[in-house]
Amino acid sequence: MGEFELIERFFRRPAVRSPLGAGDDCALLAPAPGMQLAVSTDMLVEGRHFLSTVDPRRLGHKCLAVNLSDLAACGASPLGFTLSLALPQADAAWLQPFSEGLLALADAHRCELLGGDTTRGPLAISITVFGEVPAGQALLRSGARAGDELWVSGHTGDARAALEVFRGTLSLPAAVFEAARARMETPTPRVALGEALRGIAHAAVDISDGLLGDLGHILRASGVGATLDAGATATLVACGDALEPARRLEFALAGGDDYELAFTAPTAARDAVQAAAAGAGVRVTRIGRIEPGPGLRVLDGEGRPLDLRFGSFDHFAS
Known part of the structure; x- marks a missing residue:
């Protein structure tokens, strides 16, 4: 041929x-x-x-x-x-x-x-x-403002879980693995949600290399920082019940290959965000807040910062 x-x-x-x-x-x-x-x-x-x-x-x-x-x-x-x-x-x-x-x-x-x-x-x-x-309505990485709430669509970390099964470092029940594998191999682009968030969200980024790294793009472009709730973030992993807590949090924050949206919106827009998500047929989870000072902090249930020893994917550093 x-x-x-x-x-x-x-x-x-x-x-x-x-x-x-x-x-x-x-x-x-x-x-x-x-x-x-x-x-x-x-x-x-x-x-x-x-x-x-x-x-x-x-x-x-x-x-x-x-x-x-x-x-x-x-x-x-x-x-x-x-x-x-x-x-x-x-x-x-x-x-x-x-x-x-x-x-x-x-x-x-x-x-x-x-x-x-x-x-x-x-x-x-x-x-x-x-x-x-x-014109003038595109969601950009540079629009986040101090006081904004940070949201994530769908699930993160499941693609990483499937990859670790392929690598032989993790074992999952067959049905759980197949669901995670589907999220790795057939991600759902959140086009309808992105369209619905115009005029509501201040900034957005798609999560391809891991939530920590991709959120970092928003923070640098907007000149702000962020605080994340570790407990809320861990719930992003659909197969999380099959994982140890430490791996669940790692996969949620630094898994990669998720193709979900991370976005910021003012507190007053919380109902509008939920309505946009419902109209798009996707769940959204509030996981933190944008802060005026630089830096990214992940806090445990007691409000203490966690010492994280992992980062997002980098094609030339990995």
């Missing part, structure tokens, strides 16, 4: 938003009047971001989901994406489920495949996603 047959067979879609679709040297895309473009790129490399044994259908889902999660963190609505694939070989048995998983999620979010590139090489997937957000 040649390159162009591969594209035609597995990735050709009817043009919707782009008048050219994926068949020219460039795609043409324009936001609606009064909207700004939101653009994000992510690359997934075999052995670094996913295991070689992953179901290709789940991989197709995940590689787009992690990009949609970036749009969600800005409160942006998806428009389209480009796909670049490096493949060891053009294997139809792999490409068919991969494209099905990818395009099913794209269709669910009305996110059009606009084009891309294919080449031979070690398996790697790079996606650039395009979205739109009303």
Whole structure:
């Protein structure tokens, strides 16, 4: 199978938003009047971001989901994406489920495949996603204010638990492992929540490398600090009852691969946050507060700071 047959067979879609679709040297895309473009790129490399044994259908889902999660963190609505694939070989048995998983999620979010590139090489997937957000309403990392409450959507730490099972450092009951594995391999991008938080939240970030590290991006960009409640944070791990307390807290704070949203909002907006979450069909948990002074502190039930000896994932330090 040649390159162009591969594209035609597995990735050709009817043009919707782009008048050219994926068949020219460039795609043409324009936001609606009064909207700004939101653009994000992510690359997934075999052995670094996913295991070689992953179901290709789940991989197709995940590689787009992690990009949609970036749009969600800005409160942006998806428009389209480009796909670049490096493949060891053009294997139809792999490409068919991969494209099905990818395009099913794209269709669910009305996110059009606009084009891309294919080449031979070690398996790697790079996606650039395009979205739109009303001008001046994007959620940014720089908007947190002292006194804001800190919230997290969904669950964190379960993907890390599944990874540790694969690594052989953790044992979980079969049903618990399968649920954690699903959260690792098929994360849910919180697009609807991000859209609903426009005008409510002050700042947001998607959690990809671990809550501690990604929250740190908000604190640095906003020039503030934060205090977290260790007890509330530990409840973020859905499989937490199967973990020792210390690992439960570690996975919640520094697990990575969660693709949930961490966001700040004023106390007066607490009901609005809950209503936005209910409308988006996702739970949110209040885990702390933004402080005027720098630094990030995690407090136990007695209000004492914990001495944490773990951090978030770093591609070049790990």
